[in-house]
Amino acid sequence: xxxxxxxxxxxxxxxxxxxxxxxxxxxxxxxxxxxxxxxxxxxxxxxxxxxxxxxxxxxxxxxxxxxxxxxxxxxxxxxxxxxxxxxxxxxxxxxxxxxxxxxxxxxxxxxxxxxxxxxxxxxxxxxxxxxxxxxxxxxxxxxxxxxxxxxxxxxxxxxxxxxxxxxxxxxxxxxxxxxxxxxxxxxxxxxxxxxxxxxxxxxxxxxxxxxxxxxxxxxxxxxxxxxxxxxxxxxxxxxxxxxxxxxxxxxxxxxxxxxxxxxxxx
Numbered sequence: 001x002x003x004x005x006x007x008x009x010x011x012x013x014x015x016x017x018x019x020x021x022x023x024x025x026x027x028x029x030x031x032x033x034x035x036x037x038x039x040x041x042x043x044x045x046x047x048x049x050x051x052x053x054x055x056x057x058x059x060x061x062x063x064x065x066x067x068x069x070x071x072x073x074x075x076x077x078x079x080x081x082x083x084x085x086x087x088x089x090x091x092x093x094x095x096x097x098x099x100x101x102x103x104x105x106x107x108x109x110x111x112x113x114x115x116x117x118x119x120x121x122x123x124x125x126x127x128x129x130x131x132x133x134x135x136x137x138x139x140x141x142x143x144x145x146x147x148x149x150x151x152x153x154x155x156x157x158x159x160x161x162x163x164x165x166x167x168x169x170x171x172x173x174x175x176x177x178x179x180x181x182x183x184x185x186x187x188x189x190x191x192x193x194x195x196x197x198x199x200x201x202x203x204x205x206x207x208x209x210x211x212x213x214x215x216x217x218x219x220x221x222x223x224x225x226x227x228x229x230x231x232x233x234x235x236x237x238x239x240x241x242x243x244x245x246x247x248x249x250x251x252x253x254x255x256x257x258x259x260x261x262x263x264x265x266x
Contacts (some may be wrong), residue, residue, distance in 0.1 A: 018045025
């Protein structure tokens with residue numbers, strides 16, 4: 001089986017698909033033969049990526065602008081997906097916010113609440129709505145995009161750090177709940193990736209984010225991963241190569257994982 005047919009006849013929902021890792025993942029899935037449902041709040045961005053898949057690569061894509069922090073919108077997302085394609089095989093929970101950035105006592109409670117609603121409730125809402133369908137079919141992949149900050153006390157990003165720690169615990173618990181069902185739940189840490197989130201971090205004044213200079217050095221020293229590198233890892237996790245990986249966490253910094261991707265996705 002070649003990479004171009006690795007996800008043939010499968011349907012994938014990718015959140016945060018308008019830019020960065022989500023966009024790269026959607027494009028990689030389409031090249032691998034999947035029909036891709038592109039989800040984000042920005043209609044212009046997801047429609048642009050859908051057009052790129054359909055008109056440049058000849059793949060199947062459907063843009064569904066959705067606020068994943070709204071359970072009614074997420075439920076409607078599944079209705080539209082099933083109406084268009086009849087099934088859901090893969091869910092990539094990638095959408096996330098980084099703001100508010102700043103010391104806890106200086107941040108907005110409403111911004112904190114919005115971030116948690118997107119980064120934690122969003123993946124829960126998406127998993128909750130696709131799981132009955134996946135359980136009925138006896139197969140599925142749910143890939144949750146996390147971060148190393150789940151384990152790090154990084155000053156200035158308390159909301160984001162907390163959200164990724166919560167997401168990882170959610171992933172592990174969900175994996176235990178679906179064990180033996182044919183559904184595989186994994187977590188992926190993509191490292192520091194050259195996306196808008198990195199721009200936001202390195203442009204935040206040091207008075208609000210003490211680690212600004214560190215993230216500036218990542219950029220200046222060319223130490224950022226590309227979104228395409230993340231997409232290849234996520235493609236591997238969505239494929240048959242990860243069939244026995246339920247409950248596992250994968251990290252792009254893991255050289256063994258990098259070697260497995262390079263070997264399997266030749």
